[in-house]
Structures are given as structure tokens and as C-alpha cells.
Amino acid sequence: MAVVGGGQLARMMAAPAAALGVELRVLVESAQASAAQVVRQAPVGMPADDGALARLVREPSPAAVLTFEHEHVPGEVLRGLAAQGVSVQPGADALVHAQDKVVMRSRLEALGAPVPRWAAVGSPTELADFLAGVGGRAVVKTARGGYDGKGVRVVEDPRDVDDWFAAAAHGGPGLLAEELVGFTRELAVLAARSPSGEVRTWPVVESLQVEGVCYLVTAPAPNLDPATEAVAREVAVQVAEGLGVTGVLAVEMFEVRGADGAPGVLVNELAMRPHNSGHWTIDGAVTSQFEQHLRAVLDLPLGDTSPRAPWTVMANVLGSARDRLSDGVAQVAALDAGAKVHVYGKDVRPGRKLGHVTVSGADLEQVRARAEAAAAVLRGDDSGPIYRGGVADG
């Protein structure tokens, strides 16, 4: 199996690949990349370099499938490989929905999936019209290239994104505007779909974002209305099937209340790969999202997505006061014998995703406190827990 991208997502594919006896090769951005440290075959190359990709899938022997840990491979490169007989999973026609938010929003709307009010905005005038229609404030996003809060601004005036309009006029990504959704919390549903059409979803999780970056994931989402749970999972299946996704699909959603007070969801973002909202599955589910992604793209029957414990909480480590995150492993081990630490082997930078900690158990408040405390030790700070209750605590 060939994977494009040498970050932590590819790194975490290594364990299930070894267990299933799947030969893994990863195209990494540098020899020091997170995945390069733990994968035997890790040639260096850039994701848009069609020569590097062609070598990846052919050498030393033809790879069964080409897949990704990010969305940065141009569609024309993938179409070229597919035309040469390479099994590209997900294919370019599916992946474009995770690469271009205008394409994604249009398609979801056509499918009838619940989405916020939105519009592609080609000029300040169009944005001004949209703002007028949604009460004067909106979220503006670049259609391509954004992640972890980058490429997203809350605006009240079209001039707030003058730079983006200027960039768009010179070949940069187009823009879209979305209503500011008055959500009660953020949810995420992870699904996996195989080329044969089998689909499985994991339980809906609650995702707490800090400045646009996933910080804390609670599985399953506490106090979730059963109807919302069912709708959220149905929407994920609908999107996976409607877009022809193969592999893991993450659907980030807003939990909202309708005019009648009835709960519901709106789809926020999509990712077609293992996703931060699914890291809890490594320790907390029978089948992890990384194993499932392998199974799905290789068209193996999918694994059981049941949780292994009543509650699992995953806390991200975003930046650290430590020189190396691994220096904190002993302290976490001393603090909590049951905390599962995952270090990504990346150089420390402010706000960077450097690792995560997972804790499972029967008492939600304890589990969350333990996960937060362990993550704080890895961060090397004493800023205390970020989770402050809210709907999750009723």
C-alpha cells in the first residue's frame, strides 16, 4: 500500500499495516518526517510531483493501492495515475470534495444533506449581498488550502478579506461565505466505505475546538439525542455514498436546534482520510480508523466499530514547552498508568499537533480530567484544563 504524506496520520497507519501483513510505503516530505521515523519504505518527494508518485506506486514492486493522509495531491495527477491502472482510493472525483469547499457545498446541497446557508462569492459585492442576507456577519473561507482554522475568517465587512479577493484575482483560491451557525456544540462522525460499497460508522463524537483546532474529543458524544445520533450517522453514510468516498471519511458537524427546538445537525467540513476526531479509536474502539482505512482502500471487509469502553476521551497536545514531547512520557506514565500516549516525533512548534493522549473508563468526568491532565504534562505547562463543561455535562 502506498500512502502520500509523511505526517502523523501515515505514522499511525504503520501499526495496523504490520498487524495485517500489509506492505506499507509512504511518500514523505523529508527524511525526518513523522512517518519516516517508523516506516521502512519512506522515499522523499512532494505530493504534487507526478514523477515521485509514479515511482512510489511502482517501486520496488507495484503497490496494490495508492491512498493519502492529506488532500494535497492535484486531481490531474491522480487521474493520470488511475488512467495507467493504479487503484487510487479515494479517487480524484471523490477527493475533490475534500479539496474544494465550493464543490463540496454544492454537492452536499444537491444530495439534500443539511448544510449552513452559503454562497460562492466572486467579488466584494457578492459578499456584501450575502452578509446583508444573514444579519451582517458571516464566515468566509478560501475554497482550497485551508486547514486547522487557516483560511477561515469571521467577517462583517467585505474589506476584511480584501487580501483573499486580490489573491483570487491572481489565481488564488476562490471564496465562499457561510452563515454563522448558532450551534450548541461540534460533533463529528467517522465513516469508512470500501470500493465494494460496504459502509460502517463509529459512534458520533463531541469535538471541542480551540481556535479552529481540534483539542478534545469525547466518544461517544455525551447526552446526545438518539434522533440526532441517528441523523448524524445517516448523513455520514449519505455523504460517503453520494460522493463515492473510499477509505475513511470524517464529517464535522454542528449540533443545532431548529425553530421548533428539535435537535439536528449541519455539515461543516469533510476530510477523506483518518482524522483527528477519530484518534480515540486506536485505544477506544475494536477497529481503529487507521486499520479501517487500510481495510477500506484495500477493499477488505470492514472491521467492528464498537467502542471498547463506556467513555473514551482524546486530548491533543498542541505545542509544548518541552524540547521533545517524548521527554514527557515518563511523567505521564508516573501520573496515570492508564493514559495512552501517542507521540508523533515532530519538532516542537507553538500550536503544532505534536501528539495526543487517550483515556478510557466508566466515569466521564474522571476520564476527561485524566486525559486533560496527561496532555498538560506533555505540553509541559500548568494552564489547567480547557474543557469547562457546557452541554456535555448537562
Added chain:
Amino acid sequence: MAVVGGGQLARMMAAPAAALGVELRVLVESAQASAAQVVRQAPVGMPADDGALARLVREPSPAAVLTFEHEHVPGEVLRGLAAQGVSVQPGADALVHAQDKVVMRSRLEALGAPVPRWAAVGSPTELADFLAGVGGRAVVKTARGGYDGKGVRVVEDPRDVDDWFAAAAHGGPGLLAEELVGFTRELAVLAARSPSGEVRTWPVVESLQVEGVCYLVTAPAPNLDPATEAVAREVAVQVAEGLGVTGVLAVEMFEVRGADGAPGVLVNELAMRPHNSGHWTIDGAVTSQFEQHLRAVLDLPLGDTSPRAPWTVMANVLGSARDRLSDGVAQVAALDAGAKVHVYGKDVRPGRKLGHVTVSGADLEQVRARAEAAAAVLRGDDSGPIYRGGVADG
């Protein structure tokens, strides 16, 4: 961390090493070895080659610790490395008890650990004397070099091991004789001990052997008398501490009934490394034996050994009618979405340990049947389940 030995035990250390951010290098017997397929740094060399070991611990940078996935490194080689400042875990003085059964039996006796009646036998006459004292039949073992039923014979006549006596006279391993224990079943206790002295044990498991090879492990051991459970775990701690073990220690035991009918245990064999009786911990315990071995030899605080499920059963795949075990993964996945498959990447040979399958759940009979069925699919045969009940089913 440097590991001697490139088999499946080293292979299964790779996942926790990546998670904990521990740099792993493995001395492998060949470039195609099980661990060599999944470990980035896997120099080829033999375990008794002190030059190869010295390079392993020094290049490209000094390794924090040297440890093992088997017992085949000569004590003098380890003492030489330790004298040069290498942290060897377990050390030569502990490891000798897993290398030489006469040393082991003598030391366990001195510690007061429960062992079968035994004697070192230097000649056919001494063996004849021992046989006369135990009713005419005994187990004879070579003190060194045996594993998986090799180097073990049940004898009624000293001439049955004439070849071994002849070999011993020419520098081969010495022999010991043990009474044939009338055990009710075989148990195993896995412990881990760190250089700082912290010790943790996992629940006692039942181990079903077929022709001297571990076939099926049930965790925890069903219907185990609580007093026996406590004694078995105490014995494991006593052995770990008494022998100065660091890392994982597997203590294989016989469950016996005393003259008064009271249950008890006798220690059969020791291994100072992750062990087949502990493979269930990867999927079935909060901390796997592989993660714990890393934590222990690196002197990190040890992890929680609690089971994740009421029952976990591990079935070995010993030989296969398939060309490659990985060819069976799709069929297992189709049969049982919750079966956890572990393929070792080894060439198929009759009786060889090629992989294992683990199933967890609340119903023991179902869990066992599922594990056996999945292993049978990987073996590619229809010989049916091997487990036929017995004390485990009451």
C-alpha cells in the same frame, strides 16, 4: 532502544515504540526477518556476535538500552557490553535463569518457589536413580537450547536420551529430570519489573499447549480459584524480584491439586521477554506486554495491566495451507468483523508460529469459538476447533 532478535516479538514492539516516541533498532538474522519488514533500523547480524551487538548499541548513536526478544545472547557477551557502560535489560545475571534450566530450577528452589521434583542428571545412572524415585517415568530436558517442546522428552528408560548424554559429554547442554506433574491445566502469569523495582502482573491466563507449543490462551483463566490466582501472581512477583528480572517475565505454571485437594501451582518454565502467553494483551489489556517491556527496560513507570473486556482469547496460527498468511486476512475479515488479526510476515512452514488472532467479548464460549474459527481460516484448513472443554468449562 536496541533489541536483539528479528522475530515476531521484536516486530510487535514497533507499534508501542512509535506511540511512545522511542527510537527502535533491531538486530535481525536476515533482511527478510519478521521485524525487519516493519522496523526502520534493522541491521543484520547474529545474536552471539559481540561485534554486531556493539555496533547495534552504538550506531548511529548510543542506544538507551539493550534488550532481547529471545534468550540466545551469551552471558559473557552481555557482561562485556555492561562493563562498557551499556544498560543491558534484563542483565546477564537475571537472563541466565531463562537460558539454563538447571540454574533456574536451583534458584527457584532456593527462593522457595513451588517447583516439581527435579534433579540435574549427569549420567544414565543418575537418571535411573531419579526415575526409580518418581515411579519410573519422568520428563528429561536439555538445560539449554530448548523451546516450544524442543529439548523435552518423556522417558521411562535412561537409554531414551542416550543421544543427549553423548552430546553433553562433547560440550552439549547438561540434562535435568523432572517428575511428570499430574496437572489439571497449564496457567501462565506475565509480570513486568523495572530497574527501579516496580512490578506489575496481568491476570493469570489459561494456556492450552498442543505438542509443547502454545495454541490457545484464555484471559483471564476461567473458573480460577481466587487463592490460586493470588498465589500464582505472588509467585511471579517473587520470581521477578528474586531473580532481578527487568522487562517482561513470563512464568508458565501447572495448576495442581495437593494431597488435601487444595489447588496450587508449580512453576514450569520462565521467559524473560514478551511471551506467547501475553499476546492477548495487545488487544485485550490497557497496556500490552510489548509496551510494558519497553516501559520496563527504559525504567519508565509501568502501565495499567487491567483487561479491556471480560474475556479475551488468543489463538495461534501454527503452520498454514496458504502460501502467505496475509492471503487469509480478507476471509477472516469477512467471517468476523471483530477478530483482531496479527500476521508475522514469515514464510510458511509446518507448525511454525505465523500469526495469531485475538477476540474479546462477554461470552467465553463464543469468544473462544470465534478465535478458533478465525485461526482456522488463516491456517487454511478445516480441522475444526482444538479446544474440547475440560476444566475451563467446569
